[in-house]
Amino acid sequence: MTSVVVPGATAVDVEGVDTPQSGDQHRTYRAPRPPRPTRYLLGALCVAICTIMVLPIVASVLASVKPTEEAAQTPPTYVPHGLSFDAYRRLWEYQAGLPTYVLNSFGTAMLTVVFTLVLTILAGYGLARFPVPFKEPLFVVLLLALIIPYQALLTPIFLTFADFGLTNSLIGLAIIHTAIQLPFSLYIMRNSFEAVPRELEEAAMIDGANSVQILRRVFLPAVVPAIITVALFAFITSWNEYLGALVMMNKDSKFTLPLILASSRTETSLGGTDWGMLQAGITISIIPCVGVYLLLQKYFVAGFLTGAVK
Amino acid sequence: MRRTRRRKLIGTIYVMPALLFVLAFTVYPFARMFWISLNDWSLITPPEYVGLDNFSRILDDDQFWTSLRFTLKYTIMITPILIIGGYLVALLTASNTKLRRFTRTVLFVPVVIGLGASSLLWYWLFSARYGLVNRVLQDLGLIGEPILWLGTDANLGNWAVIISVVWKVLGFGMILFVAAIQSIPTEVNEAATVDGANGWQRTTRVTLPLTMRTVLLVTLVSVIGSLLAFDQFYLMTAGQPFNQTATSVFYVYLNSFPFLKLGYGAALSLILAFIILIFTVTQMILTRRSQA
Numbered sequence: 001m002t003s004v005v006v007p008g009a010t011a012v013d014v015e016g017v018d019t020p021q022s023g024d025q026h027r028t029y030r031a032p033r034p035p036r037p038t039r040y041l042l043g044a045l046c047v048a049i050c051t052i053m054v055l056p057i058v059a060s061v062l063a064s065v066k067p068t069e070e071a072a073q074t075p076p077t078y079v080p081h082g083l084s085f086d087a088y089r090r091l092w093e094y095q096a097g098l099p100t101y102v103l104n105s106f107g108t109a110m111l112t113v114v115f116t117l118v119l120t121i122l123a124g125y126g127l128a129r130f131p132v133p134f135k136e137p138l139f140v141v142l143l144l145a146l147i148i149p150y151q152a153l154l155t156p157i158f159l160t161f162a163d164f165g166l167t168n169s170l171i172g173l174a175i176i177h178t179a180i181q182l183p184f185s186l187y188i189m190r191n192s193f194e195a196v197p198r199e200l201e202e203a204a205m206i207d208g209a210n211s212v213q214i215l216r217r218v219f220l221p222a223v224v225p226a227i228i229t230v231a232l233f234a235f236i237t238s239w240n241e242y243l244g245a246l247v248m249m250n251k252d253s254k255f256t257l258p259l260i261l262a263s264s265r266t267e268t269s270l271g272g273t274d275w276g277m278l279q280a281g282i283t284i285s286i287i288p289c290v291g292v293y294l295l296l297q298k299y300f301v302a303g304f305l306t307g308a309v310k
Numbered sequence: 311m312r313r314t315r316r317r318k319l320i321g322t323i324y325v326m327p328a329l330l331f332v333l334a335f336t337v338y339p340f341a342r343m344f345w346i347s348l349n350d351w352s353l354i355t356p357p358e359y360v361g362l363d364n365f366s367r368i369l370d371d372d373q374f375w376t377s378l379r380f381t382l383k384y385t386i387m388i389t390p391i392l393i394i395g396g397y398l399v400a401l402l403t404a405s406n407t408k409l410r411r412f413t414r415t416v417l418f419v420p421v422v423i424g425l426g427a428s429s430l431l432w433y434w435l436f437s438a439r440y441g442l443v444n445r446v447l448q449d450l451g452l453i454g455e456p457i458l459w460l461g462t463d464a465n466l467g468n469w470a471v472i473i474s475v476v477w478k479v480l481g482f483g484m485i486l487f488v489a490a491i492q493s494i495p496t497e498v499n500e501a502a503t504v505d506g507a508n509g510w511q512r513t514t515r516v517t518l519p520l521t522m523r524t525v526l527l528v529t530l531v532s533v534i535g536s537l538l539a540f541d542q543f544y545l546m547t548a549g550q551p552f553n554q555t556a557t558s559v560f561y562v563y564l565n566s567f568p569f570l571k572l573g574y575g576a577a578l579s580l581i582l583a584f585i586i587l588i589f590t591v592t593q594m595i596l597t598r599r600s601q602a
Contacts, residue, residue: 152562289422
């Protein structure tokens with residue numbers, strides 16, 4: 001996970017809600033229209049690209065509803081000949097049961113969202129609106145995780161967590177996920193707090209409000225878009241993260257969804273990998289990401305443009 | 311004066327939780343890693359101070375070099391595909407027609423799903439007897455016998471992983487490129503057209519130079535991400551055959567956790583961290599410049 005700030009990037013939706021950037025000045029250039037055959041060719045290219053991108057996901061969903069024997073068939077069928085939810089049933093009862101794993105993943109993700117929001121709202125407020133001593137060096141320290149990849153820190157983190165009994169704990173894993181997300185989120189928060197007009201803050205000060213009241217009444221409502229973006233990325237990062245979970249969780253009742261998916265590969269039905277169950281698991285782990293993305297596309301893209309996340 | 315001092319204090323208090331968090335979970339582990347790397351430590355036995363032994367052992371460790379070489383090879387192979395591919399799709403979809411917007415939305419879907427989930431999805435697609443890739447190739451008459459993509463041939467495995475990762479992250483570069491292309495002021499292109507520049511010339515002489523900084527940044531992000539590759543290889547090739555496709559992070563993981571050679575794992579981590587550092591610092595300098 002790395003962050004980058006992209007020059008000149010403001011709000012361009014993936015889907016492309018026409019966002020006038022700064023009036024007419026920035027309307028996208030309309031090239032003279034290419035001749036008709038070229039236009040059709042480019043259109044066809046778009047359709048072809050869409051098809052290629054979607055096919056693997058469609059194939060996975062279709063494979064998850066194949067009847068058990070068909071899922072283990074070789075060569076594989078393209079489209080299921082029958083419809084069955086056996087694979088989901090097997091996944092439901094696999095090891096500690098699917099509900100446990102979904103709850104572990106969901107719980108960790110929600111904790112990550114809460115930790116990230118609390119830390120970055122407070123720090124963003126402090127850095128943006130107060131004359132904090134040594135502000136810029138402090139900001140660099142807070143962004144240190146950008147320079148030191150967490151993949152390289154797993155050994156000492158594991159040992160430290162072992163001392164505190166934080167291995168095999170959702171809180172421990174959420175702390176790691178928060179550490180991954182912190183620089184990106186803090187960056188967004190600070191910018192967003194800085195963008196709030198001074199007058200609003202001053203008016204509240206004159207009314208005698210203290211800093212906590214000002215944060216609650218003036219700033220929080222003003223930074224809602226940043227809160228949504230930060231929460232969204234924290235949730236998705238945590239829900240999808242694999243290596244940290246692999247290192248921290250070694251009891252299978254504490255596994256998150258990606259872990260149990262990986263270990264279900266070795267599970268056999270009819271003498272091989274249970275491909276149907278694997279695809280059922282993949283389908284389930286994809287649904288929240290794609291759903292949230294389609295619903296909140298605007299915030300996603302805003303996030304990707306200010307601090308890109310991988 | 312008193313009021314300023316008070317506000318300094320209040321501000322510091324607000325920053326404190328985040329600062330303590332970073333000190334505890336980034337700075338302290340990093341410092342501890344230095345210490346661990348100077349020890350021979352297998353978790354079961356107590357740590358024994360060995361100085362720089364771990365580092366000199368790394369230099370003679372064939373698997374370390376194999377992993378590093380393979381990671382670099384993977385990075386060098388995938389980065390141009392991601393950048394050139396991402397830029398081409400961005401050029402194709404930068405205008406805001408309905409079809410283009412829809413294409414962007416679809417291209418971006420794999421970016422939001424997990425690398426673990428996508429790796430397992432492709433692990434199935436590339437499986438020799440149960441996967442659809444071989445089925446399609448056979449039906450098209452391109453191959454006779456199913457190909458063993460994963461686990462027996464390092465090159466085939468690498469390509470299978472590259473295909474899966476390109477599918478997953480192409481939309482990431484695309485969206486940043488589209489934003490950069492769209493932020494080019496209209497007049498620039500209009501002037502070029504008036505001067506008689508055709509589409510190709512506008513692309514190479516106007517669009518590309520004006521979006522170069524974004525290209526550079528996306529390249530750096532891709533390089534850093536690829537140098538840290540783990541999930542895709544761990545899940546798809548499991549490092550096989552003979553750990554030839556075990557990346558650097560993979561090797562750190564193997565030493566630290568299944569093998570429990572903590573000191574050696576920490577020394578490997580440090581070397582990895584320093585390699586990454588070169589790229590992240592470059593990235594930060596670039597970012598800072600572009601803000602000004």
